[in-house]
Amino acid sequence: MSEHALRSVVSIHRSEADDPTSPVQRFGPDEPLMLDAGVALAPWQIAYQTYGTLNEDRSNAILVCHALTGDQHVANRHPVTGKPGWWETLIGPGRPIDTGRYFVICANVIGGCLGTTGPASTRQDTGGPWALDFPLVTIRDMVRAQAMLVDRLGIPNLFCVVGGSMGGMQVLQWAVSYPERVFAALPIATGARHSAQNIAFHEVGRQAIMADPDWRRGRYLDEGVRPGKGLAVARMGAHITYLSESALHRKFGRSLQNRAAPTFSFDADFQIESYLRHQGSSFVERFDPNSYLYVTRAMDYFDIAADYDGQLARAFRGSPTRFLVMSFTSDWLFPTRDSRAIVHALNAGGAQVGFVEIETDKGHDAFLLDEPEMFAAARGFLDAAAVARGIA
Amino acid sequence: MSEHALRSVVSIHRSEADDPTSPVQRFGPDEPLMLDAGVALAPWQIAYQTYGTLNEDRSNAILVCHALTGDQHVANRHPVTGKPGWWETLIGPGRPIDTGRYFVICANVIGGCLGTTGPASTRQDTGGPWALDFPLVTIRDMVRAQAMLVDRLGIPNLFCVVGGSMGGMQVLQWAVSYPERVFAALPIATGARHSAQNIAFHEVGRQAIMADPDWRRGRYLDEGVRPGKGLAVARMGAHITYLSESALHRKFGRSLQNRAAPTFSFDADFQIESYLRHQGSSFVERFDPNSYLYVTRAMDYFDIAADYDGQLARAFRGSPTRFLVMSFTSDWLFPTRDSRAIVHALNAGGAQVGFVEIETDKGHDAFLLDEPEMFAAARGFLDAAAVARGIA
Structure with missing residues (x-):
């Protein structure tokens, strides 16, 4: 891009x-x-x-x-x-x-x-x-x-x-x-x-966003940048938790992406890799990274019985x-x-x-x-x- | 640091x-x-x-x-x-x-x-x-x-x-x-x-490392930097998969970290957050980020029956x-x-x-x-x- x-x-x-x-x-x-x-x-x-x-x-x-x-x-x-x-x-x-x-x-x-x-x-x-x-x-x-x-x-x-x-x-x-x-x-x-475990997954996503230098301690909108890579990583990790092992096996298994043999590289050899990368990059186009921090935090704090x-x-x-x-x-x-x-x-x-x-x-x-x-x-x-x- | x-x-x-x-x-x-x-x-x-x-x-x-x-x-x-x-x-x-x-x-x-x-x-x-x-x-x-x-x-x-x-x-x-x-x-x-699913988790970790600008397309050693934040995020995510939901519940549950009430901030309020952050940062001290890419990839390629x-x-x-x-x-x-x-x-x-x-x-x-x-x-x-x- x-x-x-x-x-x-x-x-x-x-x-x-x-x-x-x-x-x-x-x-x-x-x-x-x-x-x-x-x-x-x-x-x-x-x-x-x-x-x-x-x-x-x-x-x-x-x-x-x-x-x-x-x-x-x-x-x-x-x-x-x-x-x-x-x-x-x-x-x-x-x-x-x-x-x-x-x-x-x-x-x-x-x-x-x-x-x-x-x-x-x-x-x-x-x-x-x-x-x-x-x-x-x-x-x-x-x-x-x-x-x-x-x-x-x-x-x-x-x-x-x-x-x-x-x-x-x-x-x-x-x-x-x-x-x-x-x-x-x-x-x-x-x-x-x-x-x-759910708090743990959210925390990894937040850390991925905050680790992106374009996050700028949250002030990326003021500075005209965007921590898109961090947000994409957060989304990729979260997306795995929305699926199931058996659905991933059924949909992707170990199928390779448009190739007959592994490339012996870090390209997206497996279909699951390509799918996840797409999930990450398309999410970035529609969601604000700081919102992701706030809304995940709201879920983490949720505990009705605590009151x-x-x-x-x-x-x-x-x-x-x-x-x-x-x-x-x-x-x-x-x-x-x-x-x-x-x-x-x-x-x-x-x-x-x-x-x-x-x-x-x-x-x-x-x-x-x-x-x-x-x-x-x-x-x-x-x-x-x-x-x-x-x-x- | x-x-x-x-x-x-x-x-x-x-x-x-x-x-x-x-x-x-x-x-x-x-x-x-x-x-x-x-x-x-x-x-x-x-x-x-x-x-x-x-x-x-x-x-x-x-x-x-x-x-x-x-x-x-x-x-x-x-x-x-x-x-x-x-x-x-x-x-x-x-x-x-x-x-x-x-x-x-x-x-x-x-x-x-x-x-x-x-x-x-x-x-x-x-x-x-x-x-x-x-x-x-x-x-x-x-x-x-x-x-x-x-x-x-x-x-x-x-x-x-x-x-x-x-x-x-x-x-x-x-x-x-x-x-x-x-x-x-x-x-x-x-x-x-x-x-x-395991390939998927590995791919998220690799993307976290490669998203770190200090990764420098793998040439961080030559350039005297280190993609420590990316590696830490990769480790945090992977570490969750090494545990179990019930062990996390037993060890940490929703317990807060040295405080009586949530701080309403992005500090590590929950013990599980603090634990994961520690897992991430201590791993960075002992492991090479590119090695992490190579060894995860070796696991992804593993499929004895394929031959x-x-x-x-x-x-x-x-x-x-x-x-x-x-x-x-x-x-x-x-x-x-x-x-x-x-x-x-x-x-x-x-x-x-x-x-x-x-x-x-x-x-x-x-x-x-x-x-x-x-x-x-x-x-x-x-x-x-x-x-x-x-x-x-």
Whole structure:
């Protein structure tokens, strides 16, 4: 990539961070976002997409929460990559989350880089990017920001909150922070806390970014550079954890890349190498490196039970929400035992909960893929919840 | 670390690469090492340690093969780190590999950085370091080099070849390349080929090193710098794969590092972060970054069956060697199914083979740790083999 091309990527990022291709709700000095870090963030903004129509009762709103590297473009073409929405298999007309029936909202998380205030956003006081002066955020902060958006949209409570991975963490946090505002909750491929191994993988990714001299202690936007190599390495490592050994074996095995024999060099001899390098370089075009630091950190800090003397069941005690928890057999990032821990806590807390473990070799990323069992379970859960809520 | 301290680390590495704290066997222009890459490497040298005494029959020699980041200092204090030998739990007076009874040899692999010729070694023709002009090497090349060392030491055949991980790959290759020279073979926590997932993790590590601007396309020694940050990131990522989720949970969990609450910063809040950072930075002091590229690549290329139409059993057909294969329940880098594949192939090939799967939560690194079951199995296997071979 030429010097020139790299600069244009940098400016795309500044533009999407401040002035995204999405509706934005702005909150002024009198409406700060109160962060767990003890900071009152103001002014701030949240970028979001909506699909479908809010009914007269305002009872058919579904909030979709995105994962680490996701964004609000859940069911429309992505403005930067030009690709379809990341969950168009699940959400759309006639889909399990039927936009002919439900009003679907998806917002970029606080700390993100697609229009909600984050480290790549411009500070009003200095006119420069926040960079590392942006306060650390948590999953609870993401949910607080979403709640203020939902208020602003005039929606008293949500029919359902749904999300996978970090999105599932937000679903759980919604049910804990605002139990009366969540009729149904659908956390997928997630956990009630981030494990030591997951923290470890995130830390390697952060160190890869910070080791890139173009990171400039976070001030790369000011200095017109970009730690793209570090971010690509971080993404490559993380991407392995989203798949499974058996899927990698099935898809790539030890197949060579367009050659009959190894080159005895450090070229991408194996298809898996070429695939990973592509994952790294394409990610760099759409994601802000500092955002990656902030959002991974938010996941690491996530531990619902920590606020309840380590007893997860207490967090859910008396919850009025109905839950469906889903996991995938080959997911080793958020294995089924993490979902079972949530289910046990919900049961112990007296909540209404269903659980589905889906047999697949696709690993953690299965929640983003064509998984008919997941679609069927989601559809059945929402249909039953819609009857219970009296949505036509 | 100051500029000055960094330079002194660089010179330690050059010194150990050319003039190690170990005996060395040198091979001149008439004794090239014939590499799989099609290169006749000459001159070259191999650095090694020995323990115990070769008996009159020359029948009690055990060759120990080291893993990716290991070296020849298997049972003596390490000259660079000052730490005990990496397998002193297994090897020494009265240990399962009893140096009062056996003559133990351990050599640095070809491509390594502790005295055997590798990318950090000085080229005779240019007087500069080989760097990326060093030819790619394979596990079979490592074994060829060891065979030339064993010849030089006047040992016609080995009582046993033993090693874990990449060391285990060499054990298998010995049994295939020189079946008549291996009486007993003890491959531990290994596989007959490197999996797609393992290649993927290695590729991330290599990209982390190459992304470091101080790598200088491999010419960092010439330019007086060192890609230490890239190497540290590579090591951090790899280190996670050597452990297990349950061991990480048991040892670290979500415990904070010397603090009561998270700092809401990118400091190493969690103990696991601090531990990983230490693993990264201490590794940098003892290992050459280019060697890391070469040796990981050798593992990636490893696939014994590839030379036998994909039929592993054919590689071992009629093998006179007796084998004990060992694996660990929580090893996800070389899971038990990889060991079972070896055992099935040995059985199908008509070889004599035992198999032990050891229950532990310590992951792949268990082979380096205090595992009484491993010690007992190794001792029993060697005792029986010694009787069969007539070693007193």
